[in-house]
Amino acid sequence: MASEKWDQDKQTERNGLPSRSKGGEKMISSIAELIADRIGTMPAGERRAAQTLIASYPMIGLKTVAEFSATAGVSSPTILRFVARLGFQNYPEFQSSLQDELAAQLQSPATRTLNPPSPGGGTVSPMLEATLDNMRETFRHLSDGQLADIAARLVDRRGKTFLIGGRFTDPLARYMAAHLAVVQPDVFHLAGQESMWRDRLIDMGKRDVLVIFDIRRYQDSLARFAEKAHQRGVQIVLFTDQWLSPIARFARHVIAGRTAVPSAWDSSAALFVVAEMLIGAVTRQLEAEGAKRIREMESLR
Amino acid sequence: MASEKWDQDKQTERNGLPSRSKGGEKMISSIAELIADRIGTMPAGERRAAQTLIASYPMIGLKTVAEFSATAGVSSPTILRFVARLGFQNYPEFQSSLQDELAAQLQSPATRTLNPPSPGGGTVSPMLEATLDNMRETFRHLSDGQLADIAARLVDRRGKTFLIGGRFTDPLARYMAAHLAVVQPDVFHLAGQESMWRDRLIDMGKRDVLVIFDIRRYQDSLARFAEKAHQRGVQIVLFTDQWLSPIARFARHVIAGRTAVPSAWDSSAALFVVAEMLIGAVTRQLEAEGAKRIREMESLR
DNA sequence: CAAAATACGTAACATATGATACAGCGTCCC
DNA sequence: GGGACGCTGTATCATATGTTACGTATTTTG
Numbered sequence: 001m002a003s004e005k006w007d008q009d010k011q012t013e014r015n016g017l018p019s020r021s022k023g024g025e026k027m028i029s030s031i032a033e034l035i036a037d038r039i040g041t042m043p044a045g046e047r048r049a050a051q052t053l054i055a056s057y058p059m060i061g062l063k064t065v066a067e068f069s070a071t072a073g074v075s076s077p078t079i080l081r082f083v084a085r086l087g088f089q090n091y092p093e094f095q096s097s098l099q100d101e102l103a104a105q106l107q108s109p110a111t112r113t114l115n116p117p118s119p120g121g122g123t124v125s126p127m128l129e130a131t132l133d134n135m136r137e138t139f140r141h142l143s144d145g146q147l148a149d150i151a152a153r154l155v156d157r158r159g160k161t162f163l164i165g166g167r168f169t170d171p172l173a174r175y176m177a178a179h180l181a182v183v184q185p186d187v188f189h190l191a192g193q194e195s196m197w198r199d200r201l202i203d204m205g206k207r208d209v210l211v212i213f214d215i216r217r218y219q220d221s222l223a224r225f226a227e228k229a230h231q232r233g234v235q236i237v238l239f240t241d242q243w244l245s246p247i248a249r250f251a252r253h254v255i256a257g258r259t260a261v262p263s264a265w266d267s268s269a270a271l272f273v274v275a276e277m278l279i280g281a282v283t284r285q286l287e288a289e290g291a292k293r294i295r296e297m298e299s300l301r
Numbered sequence: 302m303a304s305e306k307w308d309q310d311k312q313t314e315r316n317g318l319p320s321r322s323k324g325g326e327k328m329i330s331s332i333a334e335l336i337a338d339r340i341g342t343m344p345a346g347e348r349r350a351a352q353t354l355i356a357s358y359p360m361i362g363l364k365t366v367a368e369f370s371a372t373a374g375v376s377s378p379t380i381l382r383f384v385a386r387l388g389f390q391n392y393p394e395f396q397s398s399l400q401d402e403l404a405a406q407l408q409s410p411a412t413r414t415l416n417p418p419s420p421g422g423g424t425v426s427p428m429l430e431a432t433l434d435n436m437r438e439t440f441r442h443l444s445d446g447q448l449a450d451i452a453a454r455l456v457d458r459r460g461k462t463f464l465i466g467g468r469f470t471d472p473l474a475r476y477m478a479a480h481l482a483v484v485q486p487d488v489f490h491l492a493g494q495e496s497m498w499r500d501r502l503i504d505m506g507k508r509d510v511l512v513i514f515d516i517r518r519y520q521d522s523l524a525r526f527a528e529k530a531h532q533r534g535v536q537i538v539l540f541t542d543q544w545l546s547p548i549a550r551f552a553r554h555v556i557a558g559r560t561a562v563p564s565a566w567d568s569s570a571a572l573f574v575v576a577e578m579l580i581g582a583v584t585r586q587l588e589a590e591g592a593k594r595i596r597e598m599e600s601l602r
Numbered sequence: 603c604a605a606a607a608t609a610c611g612t613a614a615c616a617t618a619t620g621a622t623a624c625a626g627c628g629t630c631c632c
Numbered sequence: 633g634g635g636a637c638g639c640t641g642t643a644t645c646a647t648a649t650g651t652t653a654c655g656t657a658t659t660t661t662g
Contacts, residue, residue, distance in 0.1 A: 055549075056543055065619070076619095131574055135433065265480060284564070606659105615650105624644100
């Protein structure tokens with residue numbers, strides 16, 4: 001009776017990561033980091049391979065060399081040179097390493113939740129941390145109800161929607177306008193000279209909504225504009241920072257986002273996220289009509 | 302754009318699970334369930350294979366038939382009969398299916414976390430969760446070093462900086478341009494008609510940097526532009542999504558942000574945050590000169 | 603208990619897959 | 633502007649890998 005080992009294969013003395021021998025260097029604990037570390041020293045083709053792998057990490061690396069090379073748009077040998085440069089003896093060894101890493105990840109979902117404790121030198125991590133905190137804080141003070149109200153106001157299509165922003169926040173207004181305009185008519189982004197938008201005031205009335213982005217340092221021109229719009233009965237939705245732009249006084253809805261980050265600039269990321277959610281909420285509510293509209297629009301392109 | 306399922310992975314028409322043809326039967330959505338369903342009807346050897354796979358699911362299934370058979374203590378043909386009984390045509394097909402399953406899991410970490418749907422049928426929270434996850438994921442694959450490299454490239458002021466974006470991402474380009482233009486000269490945002498920017502190509506050369514934002518659906522016009530710029534030796538920095546815009550091919554640096562959220566739209570929030578960090582990094586490096594410049598600018602206002 | 607059917611492993615086979623040699627091309631440097 | 637170097641793709645090669653055929657062992661059934 002064959003009590004021996006079956007297809008006994010040479011029992012892979014599975015190596016972990018390739019030798020990062022020297023002391024004093026930074027700790028490399030995953031292939032992704034290894035790549036990030038060396039991507040700077042790679043030639044163009046291999047860098048494409050690296051980027052492709054990182055983009056859908058690590059799945060591509062588990063497929064065959066041929067598939068990998070195809071998605072990366074390079075030849076097979078380039079892929080092999082790439083893994084060789086990472087320090088692996090051959091492709092299967094590289095794949096094994098990826099699998100081990102995956103296995104470890106799957107077993108401890110905890111490690112997925114947050115980044116490695118962020119080494120001291122990291123100039124990025126503190127900023128990322130701050131940004132994430134900002135978002136949590138922003139949403140702690142922002143209920144679903146409020147967002148739903150605003151979304152409802154934007155959906156209620158008896159009037160028009162105008163959007164405008166300040167020096168650095170105008171792109172947010174544009175971003176929101178670009179999306180809203182797809183799902184509903186009468187969405188206008190106010191750009192250009194102050195005199196330009198002031199003239200649009202004449203088109204605005206009670207049933208219209210004006211979305212304003214204004215963070216420090218608040219711009220007088222925006223405040224003036226907001227006041228006039230308010231006088232005409234326009235409903236104002238204000239995106240501002242935690243210190244509240246003076247426009248808050250005229251606004252029907254105020255969204256106060258946290259903006260503090262360890263940088264010379266304030267961060268608009270939290271406001272950006274709120275804007276995206278509003279876009280999402282509006283789109284969802286318009287699903288029925290919106291779908292038709294979107295199809296029409298597609299056929300026009 | 303709109304109306305696609307949000308975590309929909311482009312490629313892989315790859316057969317999902319084997320034919321669970323009949324209606325009325327219980328839904329099988331993973332290979333693990335499929336096995337649990339059929340393990341009762343399997344002969345001894347295949348059952349050992351099944352148990353082995355379940356025990357360290359799904360890693361063993363990604364290895365070779367030989368390794369699988371060895372760990373299960375059966376012969377290779379038994380493994381093959383096992384996967385055949387599950388309904389797969391051959392072993393590679395079985396592996397692909399496992400990989401797809403894994404990829405789906407990895408891409409929506411939110412679902413792993415098993416968060417209670419949050420009070421009030423909140424439409425907001427899942428989106429916030431997804432957004433935060435996107436950021437964590439994005440930065441997991443993005444090292445300080447890479448950002449520093451790109452920042453250095455932007456700081457190295459022997460050339461000009463051009464920024465451009467797609468239909469919905471152009472505001473990001475604007476946002477970044479607005480900030481960079483404050484701390485350094487020769488920053489240009491390319492807007493308007495395609496013909497407008499194409500004419501600017503003539504000003505671009507080896508020492509210049511072109512920052513492009515391009516996410517699904519990728520715009521041909523941007524790709525054409527990128528290619529021409531690349532031919533002129535312009536250094537391209539690409540902000541894209543995890544599926545990589547075709548422009549990645551020409552890019553010197555690629556930043557792949559996660560964009561999947563439970564909404565009809567893709568989210569650019571992660572890219573926005575990266576952009577802010579880049580702005581911060583550049584500003585920091587230019588501190589000395591920058592401070593002077595900013596003071597000058599202040600006095601001009 | 604005998605005979606048939608099923609299950610399983612051994613060994614040979616075909617091929618998909620990774621590895622290598624080499625030549626063309628672009629780039630950098632002198 | 634010319635020569636050397638390095639990078640990349642094509643074509644070829646070796647082999648690891650999945651697959652199949654077949655004979656033996658085991659279980660099932662009348």
